[in-house]
Every structure is written in C-alpha cells, then in structure tokens.
Amino acid sequence: xxxxxxxxxxxxxxxxxxxxxxxxxxxxxxxxxxxxxxxxxxxxxxxxxxxxxxxxxxxxxxxxxxxxxxxxxxxxxxxxxxxxxxxxxxxxxxxxxxxxxxxxxxxxxxxxxxxxxxxxxxxxxxxxxxxxxxxxxxxxxxxxxxxxxxxxxxxxxxxxxxxxxxxxxxxxxxxxxxxxxxxxxxxxxxxxxxxxxxxxxxxxxxxxxxxxxxxxxxxxxxxxxxxxxxxxxxxxxxxxxxxxxxxxxxxxxxxxxxxxxxxxxxxxxxxxxxxxxxxxxxxxxxxxxxxxxxxxxxxxxxxxxxxxxxxxxxxxxxxxxxxxxxxxxxxxxxxxxxxxxxxxxxxxxxxxxxxxxxxxxxxxxxxxxxxxxxxxxxxxxxxxxxxxxxxxxxxxxxxxxxx
Amino acid sequence: xxxxxxxxxxxxxxxxxxxxxxxxxxxxxxxxxxxxxxxxxxxxxxxxxxxxxxxxxxxxxxxxxxxxxxxxxxxxxxxxxxxxxxxxxxxxxxxxxxxxxxxxxxxxxxxxxxxxxxxxxxxxxxxxxxxxxxxxxxxxxxxxxxxxxxxxxxxxxxxxxxxxxxxxxxxxxxxxxxxxxxxxxxxxxxxxxxxxxxxxxxxxxxxxxxxxxxxxxxxxxxxxxxxxxxxxxxxxxxxxxxxxxxxxxxxxxxxxxxxxxxxxxxxxxxxxxxxxxxxxxxxxxxxxxxxxxxxxxxxxxxxxxxxxxxxxxxxxxxxxxxxxxxxxxxxxxxxxxxxxxxxxxxxxxxxxxxxxxx
Numbered sequence: 001x002x003x004x005x006x007x008x009x010x011x012x013x014x015x016x017x018x019x020x021x022x023x024x025x026x027x028x029x030x031x032x033x034x035x036x037x038x039x040x041x042x043x044x045x046x047x048x049x050x051x052x053x054x055x056x057x058x059x060x061x062x063x064x065x066x067x068x069x070x071x072x073x074x075x076x077x078x079x080x081x082x083x084x085x086x087x088x089x090x091x092x093x094x095x096x097x098x099x100x101x102x103x104x105x106x107x108x109x110x111x112x113x114x115x116x117x118x119x120x121x122x123x124x125x126x127x128x129x130x131x132x133x134x135x136x137x138x139x140x141x142x143x144x145x146x147x148x149x150x151x152x153x154x155x156x157x158x159x160x161x162x163x164x165x166x167x168x169x170x171x172x173x174x175x176x177x178x179x180x181x182x183x184x185x186x187x188x189x190x191x192x193x194x195x196x197x198x199x200x201x202x203x204x205x206x207x208x209x210x211x212x213x214x215x216x217x218x219x220x221x222x223x224x225x226x227x228x229x230x231x232x233x234x235x236x237x238x239x240x241x242x243x244x245x246x247x248x249x250x251x252x253x254x255x256x257x258x259x260x261x262x263x264x265x266x267x268x269x270x271x272x273x274x275x276x277x278x279x280x281x282x283x284x285x286x287x288x289x290x291x292x293x294x295x296x297x298x299x300x301x302x303x304x305x306x307x308x309x310x311x312x313x314x315x316x317x318x319x320x321x322x323x324x325x326x327x328x329x330x331x332x333x334x335x336x337x338x339x340x341x342x343x344x345x346x347x348x349x350x351x352x353x354x355x356x357x358x359x360x361x362x363x364x365x366x367x368x369x370x371x372x373x374x375x376x377x378x379x380x381x382x383x384x385x386x387x388x389x390x391x392x393x394x395x396x397x398x399x400x401x402x403x
Numbered sequence: 404x405x406x407x408x409x410x411x412x413x414x415x416x417x418x419x420x421x422x423x424x425x426x427x428x429x430x431x432x433x434x435x436x437x438x439x440x441x442x443x444x445x446x447x448x449x450x451x452x453x454x455x456x457x458x459x460x461x462x463x464x465x466x467x468x469x470x471x472x473x474x475x476x477x478x479x480x481x482x483x484x485x486x487x488x489x490x491x492x493x494x495x496x497x498x499x500x501x502x503x504x505x506x507x508x509x510x511x512x513x514x515x516x517x518x519x520x521x522x523x524x525x526x527x528x529x530x531x532x533x534x535x536x537x538x539x540x541x542x543x544x545x546x547x548x549x550x551x552x553x554x555x556x557x558x559x560x561x562x563x564x565x566x567x568x569x570x571x572x573x574x575x576x577x578x579x580x581x582x583x584x585x586x587x588x589x590x591x592x593x594x595x596x597x598x599x600x601x602x603x604x605x606x607x608x609x610x611x612x613x614x615x616x617x618x619x620x621x622x623x624x625x626x627x628x629x630x631x632x633x634x635x636x637x638x639x640x641x642x643x644x645x646x647x648x649x650x651x652x653x654x655x656x657x658x659x660x661x662x663x664x665x666x667x668x669x670x671x672x673x674x675x676x677x678x679x680x681x682x683x684x685x686x687x688x689x690x691x692x693x694x695x696x697x698x699x700x701x702x703x704x705x706x707x708x709x710x711x712x713x714x715x716x717x718x719x720x721x722x723x724x725x726x727x728x729x730x731x732x733x734x735x736x737x738x739x740x741x742x743x744x745x746x747x748x749x750x751x752x753x754x755x756x757x758x759x760x761x
Contacts, residue, residue, distance in 0.1 A: 010519065023507035101658070125638075128503050131658060132649040166654070180557070180631065180649050187634035345561075352564040 031096035034073070034158030037143030038120060039109035041079040046112070048086035049077040049144030050098065053156050072155040075148040083123045100129040104158035106136045106179070107198065109143040113225060113232035118186075121230070125183050132180040135165050137196045138225035138232060149200060151219040161198065164221045168196075172245055172254035173222045173238040186230065189362055190347025194244065197223035197235060226334075228341040228366075236334060243331030246277040246294065247344040256298065256323050260305035261315040269302035270320055270382060281350040283357055288372040290346055294324050296378065300385040309385050317380050324378035332374045342369040405536035406595075406677065407446075407588045407612035408619070412543050413671040414495040415584040415616075416623040417643030422725045423624070424637030426577040427569040429562060431633060432624035434574045438581030439617030442588070447610035449589050449740045452747070453596040454605060461593040461743060462688045468746045468753060477739065478689040481590065482702075484735045485682035486709055487728055488587050492674045493517065493710035494720045495641075499664060499671070503644050514711045517675045522703050524676035525683060526696060529598050532676050539673045542666035543619055549663050550626065550643075553650025558629040579729045584620075585613055586736035587674070593740065594681050640721060679703055 031052045041047035052074045076094060080086030090098050106124065108117060124130050139146045147157060154160035165176055174196035185193040203218040224241040226233050236244060245251050253272060260266040274297045282289040298320060305312060335343050347365050351358040361368055415435075423431040456464055462481060466474025497513040524532050567574060592609050599605060627636040627646050636642045647660040679702060686698040713720050 010523075013515075013519070022509070022512065023505045128506065128648075132645070133651060133657065180635075183635050184562075184632040187638070188632055189634075348561055351568075352561060355565040355568050 025097065025099070029096055030099040031074075031094050032099050032101075033103045034156050035105045035107065035147040035161065036100075036103055037107045037109070037145075037147040038083065038112050039143045040111045040115060045079040045081055046083055046086050047077060047079050047144065048083060048090070049075060049147055050090060051075050051147045051156075051158055052094070052096075052098075053102075053158075073148070073150075073157065075144070077144055083120060100127060101131065103130060103134050104162040105147075106134060107143040107146050107161075108136070108138045108195070110138060110140045110225075110232065112143070113138045113195075113227075116230045117227075117232075118230035121179075121183055121186055124179055130179070132178065132183075134179045135161065135196070136177050136179055136182050137161070137198045137221070139198045139200075140235075141200050146198060146200060146219055149217055149219055157219070161219060161221070164198075164219065165196070168221055169252045170254075171222070172251055173241050175224055175241065175245060175248055186227075188348065190342065190349075190351045190358075190365060191345045192229070192341045192343050193227040194236070194248065194343040195225045195227070196221060197225055197241075199223075226339045226341055226343055228339065233339045233341055236331070239327065240331045240334050243327035243329075244335075244343060246275055246328075247279070247331075247346075251275045255301070256320055258316060258319040258323060260307070261312050261319070262305065262307055266304040266306070267302075268300060268305050268316060270298040270316070271301045272296050272298045273383075279346065279349045281346065281353050283350070283354050288346070288350060288368050290349075290372050290374045292328055292374065292376045294328070294376070294378040296320065296324055296380045298380060298382050300382055303385070303388075309389065313382060317382050320380040320382065321378040324380060325376040328376045328378075329374070332376075336370050336372065336374070340366055340370050342366060346372065404608055404612040404615070405540045406533055406673070407591060407609065408543065408616040409536045409539040409670050409673040410587045410591060410677050411442075411584045411613070411616040412539075412620060413667060413674055414491055415581060415620045417499070417641045418491075418495050418724060419580050419584055420624045420627055421637060421639050421642035422580045422721075423577045424627070424633050424642065425725075426580075427574050428637065429564070429628050429633040430567060430569045430574045431577075431636070432563060432621060432628060433567060434577040435581050435617070435621050435624050437575055438578035438585070439614065439621065441578065441582060442585030442613040442617065443610045445737065445740075446585065446589050446592060446613040447606050450592050450596070450606035450609040452740055452744050453593060454603070455747060455751070457603075457605075458597055460595070460597050460684075460688075461739060462685060463597075464743055465746070468743070468750045475689050477743075478685045480735055480739065481594065481685040482682055482689065484586075484590060484732060485678050485685065486706055487723075487731055488590075489675070489678040489682065489706040490710045490713040490720075491583070491724050491728055492671070492678055493714050494724050496668070496671045496675065497714045498641050498717075498720075499644060499667060502641065503648070503660065504664065510715055511711060514707055514714065517672065518679075518703050518707045520672050521675035521679045522699055524672070525680040525699055529595065529680070532673065532680065535669075535676070536673050539670045542669040546663050546666040546670075547619055547622055549659070549666075550647060550650055551622070553652050553656075553659070554626055554630045554646060557649070558626065560629055562632050563625065563628045579733060580725070581620075582736075583729050583732045585616075586732045587677075588613055588616070589736050589740075591677060591681065594684060640717065679706065682706055 033050045034053050035051040037049035039047040054072055054074055076090060078086045078089035080089050087098060150157050151160040152163065154163060168174055168176065175194055177195045182193055182195065185191050198219050198221050200217040201220045203220065222238045224236040224244065226236055242254060256270045256272060257267050258270065260268060276295045278293045280291045300309060303309060332344065335341060342365065346369060420431055423434050427434050459467065462474055462478045465477040493514060496517055497510060500513055501508060501510065524535060596605060623643055627642050630649065631646055639645045644660065647663050648658065651657045679699065683695040683698040683702040686702050687695040692698065713723055
C-alpha cells in the first residue's frame with residue numbers, strides 16, 4: 001500500500017514538473033545573431049550593432065522567396081552604458097529575442113578597441129550562449145558598417161567572415177583570433193593580445209557594371225591590431241603580421257615572392273609547406289637574449305626567372321632564408337620599438353626557461369622585452385619544383401641533359 | 404570499483420580544478436597528481452584497517468570497541484560528513500545544468516529532481532547502484548574521449564610550464580581540494596565493507612580504484628591548462644564546462660556540450676544516490692534501525708534542505724566548497740580511521756569477542 005502511494009505521489013510530482021518547459025526558446029521566436037559590431041557611442045556609451053539572419057531569406061536562392069523580403073540579414077543598432085544594456089535595448093525594436101549562440105564574429109571599431117576591451121571580454125566570456133570559438137577582429141572602419149557588408153559568395157556576412165578565417169591560413173597575413181585565444185592572452189603574463197584586422201576595400205566587381213572595377217566594398221582580412229593589456233596600441237602591416245604568426249599559432253602554409261638572382265624585375269614564387277620555429281631565451285648580464293630558429297620547407301610554384309631552376313636553386317634558397325629572417329626582425333622591431341608590447345609570447349618562453357628570474361622581473365617585463373636582443377636564423381629548403389623541372393622557354397629541349 | 408570511480412569524478416574535473424587553479428595556477432594538474440597519491444595511500448590504509456573486522460562497518464567497529472554511544476557519535480560525524488558532501492555534489496550538479504543550460508529554471512527544480520532520482524536509486528540498494536555505476540564508468544570514459552577529441556588541436560603544452568612554478572608546499576597544500584573528492588570514496592570504503600563479498604582483496608581494489616579514477620580525472624586539469632590556460636580556468640566556477648563548450652570536432656561539430664552533459668549527469672547522479680544511501684545508513688545506525696530505508700525520506704529532506712540553502716547563493720556555495728569544506732571533511736576522513744585504528748590496537752580482544760555485527 002505504501003509503495004502504491006509512493007508511486008502515485010512520485011508520478012504526480014513528475015507530471016507537475018514535466019508540464020512546463022522552463023527556459024524553453026522556440027526557434028521562430030529567436031533573432032539569431034551572426035555578427036556583432038561594437039563602436040563607441042555618444043556620451044561615453046557603447047554602440048552595439050547586430051546582424052540577424054532572416055532564415056526565410058538566407059536559404060541561398062536569389063531574389064525574394066515566397067513570404068520573404070529578399071534581404072538575408074536584418075542589421076540593427078542600439079546604444080547603452082554597457083554592452084549588456086545595449087543588448088537589452090535591442091529588444092525595444094527587435095520583434096524576436098536576441099540569441100547569441102550562433103554568432104560567428106565580433107567586430108570591434110578601432111576607437112572602441114583603443115579605449116579598452118576588458119568589459120567586452122568579460123561580457124562575452126560570462127555569457128553561456130556565446131561560442132568560445134567566435135572570431136574577434138578589429139576594424140579601422142565603423143564596425144556596424146563592416147558587419148552589414150555582404151562579402152564573398154555567402155549571403156550572410158558573418159558567415160563570410162567565418163570562412164575568411166577558415167581559408168585565411170593560405171594567405172597567412174592575419175592571426176586566427178577567437179574569444180578563447182583572446183581571453184588567454186589577455187589574462188596571461190608574458191604575452192599581450194593581438195587581434196586580426198578587417199577593413200572594407202573596393203575589391204568587388206558588380207555583375208551589372210563590370211566596367212566599374214571596385215564598385216563593391218568587400219571585407220578584407222589582413223594585418224593585425226596590437227594591444228597592451230586591454231587597450232589597442234596600433235596596427236601591424238600584413239607582412240609584420242606574417243612574421244608574427246609562427247610565434248602565436250601553427251602556420252600551415254604561406255607564400256614568399258623572391259627576386260630572380262639575375263634580374264630583380266622578375267620574380268619566383270615559393271609556397272612554404274611547413275614552417276617550424278623554436279624560440280630560446282637566455283638571461284645574460286640582466287639582459288634578455290632571444291634566439292629564433294626557423295626551418296622552412298618550400299615548393300616552387302611559379303617561375304619567372306630566365307635561368308634554369310637547377311642552376312639558381314641555391315641562390316633562391318638563400319633569398320628565402322633572408323626573407324624569413326627579415327620578416328621576423330621586422331615584426332620584432334614593431335613589437336619592441338613601435339609598440340613596446342610583447343605580442344610574440346617571448347615572456348612566456350622566458351618564464352618557462354627562467355622561472356625564478358621571472359618572478360623578479362615579471363612586473364617590469366615590457367621594459368626587458370623592449371631591450372631584448374633578438375637574433376634569427378632560418379634554415380630553408382626548396383624541396384620540389386612541383387610538376388616541372390624548369391621554366392618553359394620556347395625552342396628549348398626541356399631536358400636536364402641540355403643544361 | 405565502479406562506485407569509487409564515480410563518486411570521485413564529477414566535482415573533481417571542474418569545480419575542484421577551478422579552485423586549485425586560483426591557488427597554484429598552472430600547477431593545478433600537479434596538485435591533482437599529489438592528491439591522487441594521497442588518496443591511493445589513504446584508501447589502502449583505511450581498507451586494510453577495515454579488513455581486521457570485515458563483518459563490521461566503521462560505525463559498528465567503533466560501537467564494539469568503545470561502546471554504543473561512541474558508535475552513535477561516530478554515526479553522527481559520518482552523517483555530517485555526507486551532509487556536507489551532498490552539498491558539494493549538488494553545487495556541482497546544479498551549476499553545471501543551471502548556469503550553462505537552464506539559467507531561467509528555479510534552483511529548487513534541480514535539487515528536487517536530483518533528490519528524486521537519488522532516492523529511487525538508494526531505495527533499491529547497493530546492487531542496483533553498483534550496476535548503475537558501471538554505466539557511470541562508461542559515461543566517464545565517453546566524456547573524456549569526447550572532450551579529448553574536441554580539444555586536442557587547441558592544446559599548447561607551454562601553458563603548463565614551468566612545472567612546480569608555485570613551489571612544492573603551495574602545490575601540496577592546494578591538493579586538499581582534490582582530497583575532499585577522494586574523501587567521499589574513502590568514507591564509502593569504511594561504510595560498505597560488510598556489503599562486499601570478496602573483502603580480502605578490498606585494500607588493493609580500493610587503492611587501484613582511486614588510482615584509476617585519478618587517471619581519468621587528471622586529464623582534465625592538463626587539458627584545461629593547455630587549452631584554456633590556467634589563468635582562464637581559474638576564472639570560472641565550473642571550469643570543465645568552459646572546456647566543454649570550447650570543444651569542437653572538425654568544422655561541423657560544435658557545441659556538443661549537451662551530449663557531454665548527459666554523460667556527466669549519469670556520473671553525478673550516482674554521487675547523489677551514494678550520498679543519500681550512506682547518510683541514511685549512518686542515520687539508521689544512529690537510531691539503531693536494522694534497515695536504512697525508513698531513513699531515506701527524512702535524510703533526503705535534511706540533505707536536500709541544506710544543499711538548497713548552499714546552492715541558492717553562488718558565493719556562499721563557493722565559500723563553502725573552497726574554504727570551509729576541506730577544513731571540515733579532511734579531519735573527519737583522516738581522523739576517524741586514525742582514532743578507530745588506535746582503539747583497535749588497545750581493544751582488539753574486545754572486538755574479536757563479538758562474532759556478529761550489531
């Protein structure tokens with residue numbers, strides 16, 4: 001009898017508890033955010049722009065589908081004293097609940113980034129909806145304008161920027177900075193945050209007016225923004241960003257254009273297939289010395305030189321080595337002299353090598369980093385001319401024997 | 404073995420690691436390893452001690468050695484131990500589900516749901532819970548594999564260097580937080596020995612179980628440090644969820660923490676069941692009852708009320724879990740076997756005279 005009563009009581013309790021779905025969110029009640037832009041507003045306010053996808057119009061077809069508007073995205077903007085207040089203010093005119101879980105990218109305006117991004121990092125890492133793999137970028141333009149610009153073949157701009165990052169590794173001119181990596185570098189001692197740079201450039205050609213080259217703005221991912229603490233200090237050029245990448249992430253591929261040994265007006269292009277880097281630090285006479293050693297393996301992918309590859313291979317290898325070394329030194333110069341910010345994770349390497357010394361100098365690490373002596377040695381190998389042995393020259397026999 | 408592994412797992416991978424990270428930063432994995440070694444040793448010693456009178460639990464042993472009232476005193480201590488343990492188990496269970504999945508649901512819902520499942524399991528007894536624990540071990544392994552696959556590409560070994568950066572003493576001291584996790588397992592050994600058939604192998608099995616649980620746990624601080632960084636891990640209350648929501652397999656499988664939480668909850672619910680079972684068992688010894696089942700509902704009410712009071716306020720919950728609980732639980736789990744062991748040395752003849760448990 002007791003068992004039956006218990007069973008009945010438990011069943012009733014379960015029935016009561018299952019009758020409502022607490023915290024439910026119907027998909028057609030949600031405004032799915034795919035990109036966020038943050039700029040400075042007036043009166044010390046934050047201007048938050050969000051790009052919301054219209055599911056009915058973002059199915060990949062052209063023109064307005066039945067019941068749709070033809071506009072795949074709906075971009076709105078609100079201001080507030082904090083990001084959360086601005087996000088809540090969006091609800092004043094958004095007919096659906098703003099939902100962050102599918103956000104691809106957070107675009108920060110330069111002015112906002114220079115003022116400090118600590119509150120942005122806190123908001124987005126405290127929010128359980130947001131993905132930690134969301135990309136974070138800085139733009140010299142208005143962030144709200146960047147997120148509303150349709151780029152590439154995607155109908156949703158946020159998705160386009162996501163794919164720019166996905167295939168950015170073949171260009172290797174901007175770091176792949178997501179919220180997880182940003183939070184890590186922001187909190188860690190011995191390294192400073194660096195974020196990818198995006199900007200609008202007239203790179204698109206209108207199908208209707210093909211003669212008007214550059215009539216369409218496209219979002220270009222190239223370069224990087226340097227921070228010290230949470231404040232942006234300046235920009236790295238694409239080539240400086242290229243030199244930075246092996247210090248902060250794995251480089252899968254990049255290209256190097258070198259002058260031909262006999263004619264500097266002609267060029268050969270090398271595709272680096274693997275780039276390994278080792279960084280060692282020494283502490284001598286209260287000065288930090290940094291040794292960077294790179295080992296690159298490249299393929300010849302385009303030959304503009306007149307001389308046969310087999311004859312100039314050694315000279316090309318030497319040119320590649322010098323190019324790699326100069327690239328790192330250029331980045332180091334920008335980090336040490338221009339920005340005085342350790343974006344190269346040298347402090348982390350020093351901390352791992354000299355933990356006791358680090359405890360004494362970590363509070364003034366930037367001063368030590370600024371004066372650190374950085375030497376670079378590159379070892380390169382051009383292992384393959386891919387499909388052809390040498391450049392095609394009219395009338396030539398194309399055989400190794402003839403050379 | 405499966406029970407011991409389950410009761411150590413859920414809190415140790417997340418809440419504990421966040422707390423340890425706040426004390427010793429990137430040495431959190433080392434602190435956990437030191438904790439595992441201590442756990443293996445204590446589990447072995449306690450199980451060995453219990454083997455001197457395998458037909459008695461620790462409460463019964465104390466009763467036989469120094470009298471009924473002393474036994475009841477020990478039962479009260481053990482009940483209080485499980486009262487506190489249940490609160491930390493609920494901190495783990497509730498904050499995983501509520502903070503990351505159902506922030507708008509009331510806290511009481513999670514406490515009541517866990518109590519219902521826990522009481523159901525505890526009512527059906529040790530055998531049912533042990534079978535459930537096998538599913539729990541499968542869940543633990545699956546969860547480990549899922550998070551490993553989703554995070555391995557993001558690992559940066561430089562984040563756990565230099566080793567022992569915080570120094571040996573602070574790293575060892577920080578291991579007290581992990582010690583509270585194996586404390587539950589050690590108490591389980593002390594209470595459940597009379598229920599185990601092949602008790603002769605118990606000492607070795609106990610030590611191996613704590614060691615195996617430790618191996619499946621230590622993967623988490625290593626991954627949390629290398630993927631998120633120790634600094635980021637120490638920012639969070641539930642550090643493992645931060646790792647879980649950052650995991651992704653390839654380009655297309657993102658945000659599969661909903662799958663992972665199902666495996667986690669299985670293990671966590673076994674902790675809830677075991678807490679209720681052990682607390683009811685000690686309550687029944689206190690009142691001199693033969694069966695623990697009549698004590699399940701009152702025990703559930705007391706444990707549930709206390710756990711709700713703790714989890715209702717995040718700051719109170721973390722203050723209790725990080726600062727007060729290690730100072731309460733460790734003296735109990737280390738002191739009780741020590742006292743019983745000393746008493747055994749002086750009064751072992753008295754114990755041998757008793758043939759059957761009370």
